[in-house]
Amino acid sequence: MKQIYFDNAASTKVDEIVLEAMRPYFTEKYANASSVHEMGKEAKKALEDSRKTIAKSIGASADEIYFTSGGTEANNFAIKGLFFEQKKSGSSKNHVITTKIEHDCVLNSCKWLETQGAEVTYLDVDKDGFVNPEAIKNAITDKTFLVTIIHGNNEIGTIQDIEEIAKICHEKNVLFHTDACQSFTKVPIDVKKMKLDFVTLNAHKIHGPKGVGALYIKKGANITPLFHGGGHERGLRSGTENVSGVVGFAKAAEIADKKHVQYMTDLRNKIIDGVLKIHGVRLNGPMPSKEDRRLCNNINISFENVDGEVVGGYLENAGIYTSTGSACMSHSSKTSHVLKAIGLNDDKAANSLRISISRFTTQEDVDFFLENIEKILKKFVK
Numbered sequence: 001m002k003q004i005y006f007d008n009a010a011s012t013k014v015d016e017i018v019l020e021a022m023r024p025y026f027t028e029k030y031a032n033a034s035s036v037h038e039m040g041k042e043a044k045k046a047l048e049d050s051r052k053t054i055a056k057s058i059g060a061s062a063d064e065i066y067f068t069s070g071g072t073e074a075n076n077f078a079i080k081g082l083f084f085e086q087k088k089s090g091s092s093k094n095h096v097i098t099t100k101i102e103h104d105c106v107l108n109s110c111k112w113l114e115t116q117g118a119e120v121t122y123l124d125v126d127k128d129g130f131v132n133p134e135a136i137k138n139a140i141t142d143k144t145f146l147v148t149i150i151h152g153n154n155e156i157g158t159i160q161d162i163e164e165i166a167k168i169c170h171e172k173n174v175l176f177h178t179d180a181c182q183s184f185t186k187v188p189i190d191v192k193k194m195k196l197d198f199v200t201l202n203a204h205k206i207h208g209p210k211g212v213g214a215l216y217i218k219k220g221a222n223i224t225p226l227f228h229g230g231g232h233e234r235g236l237r238s239g240t241e242n243v244s245g246v247v248g249f250a251k252a253a254e255i256a257d258k259k260h261v262q263y264m265t266d267l268r269n270k271i272i273d274g275v276l277k278i279h280g281v282r283l284n285g286p287m288p289s290k291e292d293r294r295l296c297n298n299i300n301i302s303f304e305n306v307d308g309e310v311v312g313g314y315l316e317n318a319g320i321y322t323s324t325g326s327a328c329m330s331h332s333s334k335t336s337h338v339l340k341a342i343g344l345n346d347d348k349a350a351n352s353l354r355i356s357i358s359r360f361t362t363q364e365d366v367d368f369f370l371e372n373i374e375k376i377l378k379k380f381v382k
Helices: 016-022 038-057 071-089 104-115 133-139 162-171 243-255 258-275 308-317 337-341 346-350 363-378
Strands: 065-068 095-099 119-123 144-148 175-179 198-202 213-217 281-283 298-303 352-356
Touching: 016 243, 038 065, 038 243, 065 071, 071 104, 071 144, 071 175, 071 198, 071 213, 095 104, 104 119, 119 133, 133 162, 162 175, 258 281, 258 298, 258 363, 298 308, 308 352, 308 363, 337 346, 346 352
Parallel strands: 095 119, 095 144, 144 175, 175 198
Antiparallel strands: 065 213, 198 213, 281 298, 298 352
16 A cells, blocks of 8 residues: 655654764664764764754854753753742843744643742734734843744744844843754754754754754753763763764755755645645645745644544555554644634544645655545545
8 A cells, every 4th residue: 555654854764875974883883972982982973964964054163062852852951940049140041032822842841840839921922923023022031041943843834033042042141942953954943043042952953863862952041961971062061972873964964955945945846736625624733925934844624623643544544554643643632722822612623634744745745645545635624
């Protein structure tokens, strides 16, 4: 049976080029990058060359990139590490501002910080998932030390104007962090031009390996480490470096291309145009436009009176793999907090499906999906 993978927002296949770049660091160049012998130095060089590649991809300096086990760790590191830094420095600042559509790891980090004495403001978004910059400005107080807002939303694809948000934060002398796991290599990021303080990145959303990510920390910013050990990553993230993973991460970032983004955008628009012709289907998140502020690989739709899991099950029977929300909540019956935040009630949120494509998606895949979803939904038309 034909298999079509439309869950690339959850994870992507590892590119063969990436796999080949990684292979020697499992079997030949496998030394610990902290070892001082020749093989260790070889691993260290691969680590630092990869750091330069990742830094270049977002306009940073190599010494501003700190490797982690993935996006979840990097987000926790930024949010909790900055809170602990306030405490360590004797600052009375304890206020964090975020939105109601953040990834679970950000929301749960913020909720945990509330048990440690932090105050958190969870901002509303509009029907397309955009946060109002004026709402951010108005929420900042003299106790605010951090604003953390996702760049490209993992469920509905909304791309926030992080340059404008960062500008507001700096005017108020507040640090700004963005989770760019979904947007990295799909939306241009220039940390210097955009004046970003902290940026979370990961590999497995861009055809790299799972289990590796990075946190960009602007030079001069102070943060308290969460891990303690041998002082790896210049003392900020202890733990033996995942050299093979980092090499794969860098290779995936290196081969990402604007042509891939345009290709995915064209396929995304074809899917959106096709599904919106079907009776009872609505698009969640922003419509594609000239000033496109929707991720190039994201389509999130809702159906009238048809459960999203039911539609997803029928699609899976046809060999098409989609999701009803983020992978983090796919084994839970919990309604998507993102869809509720943009105004959908529990029923409409449950009647939703996320389709996320990649540069390996083909025109034939899209045609097959559109043909099948139309057939499936006709089963439920009375």
